[in-house]
Amino acid sequence: MGEEAKQILAVITTDKSKVTGAVPIFIADSEEEKQKTALFLAKTLDAMVHDLENGIYFIVRH
Amino acid sequence: MAVILAGTLAGILTRMLLLKLDYRQYPGYPHGYISHFSLGAIASALGAVAVPALMNKDFTAFTFLALAAQQFREIRNIERQTLENLEETRLEKRGKDYIEGIARTFEARNYLVMGTAFITSIAAVLAGIWGAAAMALILILFSKNFMTGKKIGDICEVIPAEVHFKNSLLCVNEVDIMSVGLPEMREKIKREALGVMIKPKDDNARATLHDMGQRMAITHTAALIMGSKKEVDIPEFTPLARKNPDTGEVALYIMPIEKDMTSLIMAVQRTPLLESASVKPLKTQAGRIASD
Known part of the structure; x- marks a missing residue:
């Protein structure tokens, strides 16, 4: 807790226009696909899905 | 001889009571139990032996107590290291503060045991075996009640x-x-x-x-x-x-x-x-x- 720096590992979105930058970005066609992608990524990376509540999910390792 | 025996027994009894297994499951491992029990026995023997030595005006006996203190400090380090190593694979961390607290307790309990043995031996010299028994009882109750931390x-x-x-x-x-x-x-x-x-x-x-x-x-x-x-x-x-x-x-x-x-x-x-x-x-x- 607080020992390692928190890091955004990936961003999943349905709205391409809202994200840019040096993070892996996954574009989903639907809300359902977004959730599924986020879940798979989080499970694989042992990380957690957070919701920015503007259509963007991002994955952070704590 | 009875003096030393009384002191040592009182010390060992204290250590045994303080070593009770609890929900922390530490030292829940039989080997951890044995090593702490033996160290407690050595601590009580040292505390008890000091009294007859002092009565013979053999004041160097105190040096041995200092030596023992050195050893107990080592216990604290060992406990800390063990717990920190175990921590890595734990999902819900104890945290450094908790570990430090446990390590400190293990060190302090040895001093407590040594003190119990020392004072019981003095009581045995001054008031005989019944006096020693009474004193041991008081000290054990004190250790149990006073040294149990708050919640x-x-x-x-x-x-x-x-x-x-x-x-x-x-x-x-x-x-x-x-x-x-x-x-x-x-x-x-x-x-x-x-x-x-x-x-x-x-x-x-x-x-x-x-x-x-x-x-x-x-x-x-x-x-x-x-x-x-x-x-x-x-x-x-x-x-x-x-x-x-x-x-x-x-x-x-x-x-x-x-x-x-x-x-x-x-x-x-x-x-x-x-x-x-x-x-x-x-x-x-x-x-x-x-x-x-």
């Missing part, structure tokens, strides 16, 4: 709280805990999570709860007793204790295997109060003025 339940009130969501934000009563992204996780948490509020009884308690180490000890104890649904790939289920910045109350969120509010409250209440976290701002004038 969270002594300084705080623990009351049930509601786990709910503000959109994606997980909250326990009015305290925000964390953001949970996936809707299905939110549903599961809503169904299965438990929350309590830990309300400090005074400003001293508030300052103690401010300590992150103390809060980690609380989540660790709660998760240990209640079971926790956390897994390596499900960080959402990590038990968390977050402070209400305005009041100093702490909200605890946990995904227990056994969903039982009464036992969660009992688990939180029996969390040991860490020596390193325990502070007393009310003992200072400034602290008293600041509190209203």
Whole structure:
């Protein structure tokens, strides 16, 4: 807790226009696909899905 | 000879009583038990032998006590290292404060044992075997009662709280805990999570709860007793204790295997109060003025 720096590992979105930058970005066609992608990524990376509540999910390792 | 025997026996008895297995399961391993028991026996023998040596005006006996103290300090290091190594593979961390507290306790208990043996030996010299027995009884009771630390339940009130969501934000009563992204996780948490509020009884308690180490000890104890649904790939289920910045109350969120509010409250209440976290701002004038 607080020992390692928190890091955004990936961003999943349905709205391409809202994200840019040096993070892996996954574009989903639907809300359902977004959730599924986020879940798979989080499970694989042992990380957690957070919701920015503007259509963007991002994955952070704590 | 009877003097030494009386002192040593009293010391060993103290160590055995203090070594009782408890929910921390430490030292729950038979080998840990044996090593602490033997060290306790050596400590009590040293304490007991010192008295006849001093009666023979053999004052160098005290040097041996110093030597023993050196050894006990080593125990503290060993305990700390062991616990820190075990910590790496734990899902709910004890936290450094808790580990330090346990290590310190192990060191201190050896001094306690040595002191018990020493004083009992003196009593045996001055008042015979019955005097020694009486003194040993008093000292053992003292060790048991005085050296048992306080618990969270002594300084705080623990009351049930509601786990709910503000959109994606997980909250326990009015305290925000964390953001949970996936809707299905939110549903599961809503169904299965438990929350309590830990309300400090005074400003001293508030300052103690401010300590992150103390809060980690609380989540660790709660998760240990209640079971926790956390897994390596499900960080959402990590038990968390977050402070209400305005009041100093702490909200605890946990995904227990056994969903039982009464036992969660009992688990939180029996969390040991860490020596390193325990502070007393009310003992200072400034602290008293600041509190209203």
